[in-house]
Amino acid sequence: xxxxxLPGENIEAFYFGGEDKPLxxxxxxxxxxSTRSHGVLLVPSIEQEAIxxxxxxRQLAIRLSRLGFPVMKFDYWGTGDSKGDxxxxxxxxxxxxxxxxxxxxxxxxxxxKVCLAGLRLGAALAVFTAEKTPIEGLALWEPxxxxxxxxxxxxxxxxxxxxxxxxDMPDFDVNTQPTELxxxxxxxxxxxxxxxxxxxxxxxxSAKKIVIVEHQExxxxxxxxxxxxxxSSDIQHRTADDPRVWTDDPDKALxxxxxxxxxVNWFSENFK
Amino acid sequence: MKENVVLLGTNQNLVGVVxxxxxxxxxxxxxxxxxxxxxxxRVGPNRIYVKLARYLTEKGMVVLRFDLxxxxxxxxxxxxxxxxxxxxxDAKHVMDYLERTRGTKQFFLMGHCGGALTSLGIATIDPRxxxxxxxxxxxxxxxxxxxxxxxxxSAYYENYYGRGALTSSEKWKKVLTGKASYGSILRxxxxxxxxxxxxxxxxxxxxxxxxxxxxxxxxxxxxxFANIPSLVERKTQILIIYSQGSSGLERTQLLLRDVRKKxxxxxxxxxxxxxxxxxxxxxxxxxxxxxxxxxxxxxxxxPTTT
Numbered sequence: 360x361x362x363x364x365l366p367g368e369n370i371e372a373f374y375f376g377g378e379d380k381p382l383x384x385x386x387x388x389x390x391x392x393s394t395r396s397h398g399v400l401l402v403p404s405i406e407q408e409a410i411x412x413x414x415x416x417r418q419l420a421i422r423l424s425r426l427g428f429p430v431m432k433f434d435y436w437g438t439g440d441s442k443g444d445x446x447x448x449x450x451x452x453x454x455x456x457x458x459x460x461x462x463x464x465x466x467x468x469x470x471x472k473v474c475l476a477g478l479r480l481g482a483a484l485a486v487f488t489a490e491k492t493p494i495e496g497l498a499l500w501e502p503x504x505x506x507x508x509x510x511x512x513x514x515x516x517x518x519x520x521x522x523x524x525x526x527d528m529p530d531f532d533v534n535t536q537p538t539e540l541x542x543x544x545x546x547x548x549x550x551x552x553x554x555x556x557x558x559x560x561x562x563x564x565s566a567k568k569i570v571i572v573e574h575q576e577x578x579x580x581x582x583x584x585x586x587x588x589x590x591s592s593d594i595q596h597r598t599a600d601d602p603r604v605w606t607d608d609p610d611k612a613l614x615x616x617x618x619x620x621x622x623v624n625w626f627s628e629n630f631k
Numbered sequence: 632m633k634e635n636v637v638l639l640g641t642n643q644n645l646v647g648v649v650x651x652x653x654x655x656x657x658x659x660x661x662x663x664x665x666x667x668x669x670x671x672x673r674v675g676p677n678r679i680y681v682k683l684a685r686y687l688t689e690k691g692m693v694v695l696r697f698d699l700x701x702x703x704x705x706x707x708x709x710x711x712x713x714x715x716x717x718x719x720x721d722a723k724h725v726m727d728y729l730e731r732t733r734g735t736k737q738f739f740l741m742g743h744c745g746g747a748l749t750s751l752g753i754a755t756i757d758p759r760x761x762x763x764x765x766x767x768x769x770x771x772x773x774x775x776x777x778x779x780x781x782x783x784x785s786a787y788y789e790n791y792y793g794r795g796a797l798t799s800s801e802k803w804k805k806v807l808t809g810k811a812s813y814g815s816i817l818r819x820x821x822x823x824x825x826x827x828x829x830x831x832x833x834x835x836x837x838x839x840x841x842x843x844x845x846x847x848x849x850x851x852x853x854x855x856f857a858n859i860p861s862l863v864e865r866k867t868q869i870l871i872i873y874s875q876g877s878s879g880l881e882r883t884q885l886l887l888r889d890v891r892k893k894x895x896x897x898x899x900x901x902x903x904x905x906x907x908x909x910x911x912x913x914x915x916x917x918x919x920x921x922x923x924x925x926x927x928x929x930x931x932x933x934p935t936t937t
Contacts, residue, residue, distance in 0.1 A: 363709045364642070368644075383636070385704055410674065414670070438678065440636075524783065524874070541913065543677075544915055609669065609670050609671045
């Protein structure tokens with residue numbers, strides 16, 4: 360029987376990035392007749408948020424692919440289906456994974472222009488990539504601007520998650536116990552790297568077109584937008600009060616439709 | 632260890648990953664298939680499926696984790712069928728694939744939460760399944776979910792006030808200087824602690840003392856558990872694992888009252904309760920204890936001959 364493939368769901372699933380540290384990727388093949396000249400790489404957030412946001416990422420990939428964008432999703436080393444079960448020893452590995460994924464997307468799609476889209480930590484790492492690499496466009500969904508407050512939020516979530524089930528759990532302090540965070544095996548260097556994130560200190564951004572999507576306007580994101588204006592002439596900002604899928608129960612199967620549609624429209628209007 | 636991506640099913644719509652040892656496993660070693668934990672994609676909550684698969688493969692087993700149609704990266708089915716029939720068909724495709732390509736004729740099915748019930752359901756209709764591991768089988772029943780929420784909220788706030796707030800001089804200062812939210816404190820004490828505790832206790836009593844097996848939970852779930860005696864008779868090995876304090880454990884223990892009357896103390900049926908674990912095994916230590924327990928069970932229950 361000939362496979363029946365729904366629009367946007369023609370995928371290639373594979374390992375890439377060399378035999379020593381293979382990464383898992385899924386490439387959404389766009390329709391041949393309408394393939395655009397810009398590829399889109401979806402950059403994942405930290406594992407707990409990536410697992411919960413998986414459905415939204417897949418929906419985004421499908422919708423962009425239907426419009427002709429070659430789209431790739433991937434997992435960082437030590438997360439998802441990628442290799443690596445030891446401690447995540449810092450963000451340098453994940454930044455190098457993004458570079459490997461960009462190369463893979465270019466090779467598979469035969470496009471040489473790439474845009475990045477990311478949620479939370481994925482958005483921050485996409486910005487760092489665009490600081491050093493030519494990137495055409497950045498789509499930043501609820502970006503982590505400040506690493507200090509992000510680490511505190513993740514540690515609080517870790518503690519609450521356990522206390523909800525095990526009410527007598529002792530306090531969780533990620534500083535004295537930097538070995539695990541929300542199911543992920545980590546070390547102190549990883550926590551230190553997260554804390555160092557400060558998007559208000561980036562020195563440049565290659566992307567000329569940027570969209571930032573938030574659920575509610577936050578002052579630190581507004582400050583980041585102002586900071587970006589030094590290098591990018593076209594910065595768009597959208598808000599939509601959709602479910603915060605990255606912390607929500609995945610079994611609710613919520614899809615943040617307004618957010619995704621905002622992102623899809625922005626890509627469609629700005630990249631041929 | 633080898634790890635490869637596979638696209639399975641009539642439409643090649645099922646995305647899966649096979650982990651297998653470098654050397655061909657022993658002929659009597661069943662292959663393991665992991666079923667989606669609810670709607671979480673094939674890596675499982677806290678990525679426990681990936682780590683479990685690799686742990687079992689290190690011990691010599693072939694393990695396949697995949698997304699059912701419409702879950703994770705697998706696209707929805709394009710034929711017209713019920714959800715249950717679709718799941719059964721997906722599972723059949725995966726077992727057929729392993730049988731065709733790896734020569735495996737016997738399987739251990741495993742799953743967390745909803746995946747536990749899926750494993751039980753498939754075992755009842757496919758004799759190739761010789762063992763199942765059900766991890767924290769929960770959900771799908773709003774009355775038990777609500778009981779669980781009330782019970783946990785009550786314990787959470789009791790602990791919060793008992794350990795944190797009552798001994799905090801800063802919090803007492805706020806209370807005594809009129810800076811505390813009195814409404815919120817009263818709501819937490821009278822609603823979240825007291826009323827939820829009373830309500831949860833009443834629910835549990837009602838279910839324990841008066842409910843008939845078929846009224847303990849959703850009829851579909853009760854029917855699945857009612858199949859356990861015939862599975863045990865078919866020589867299927869069953870391991871049920873619960874995190875301590877899981878409301879699913881309480882529900883299952885009630886459902887098992889009738890089952891146990893039929894199976895007695897059969898060695899083929901085992902219920903293990905794991906202390907200091909949450910529902911999704913967030914703590915790394917709890918994950919490792921889970922992998923050890925499952926691996927030990929697999930090796931204790933693999934057939935002596937093919």
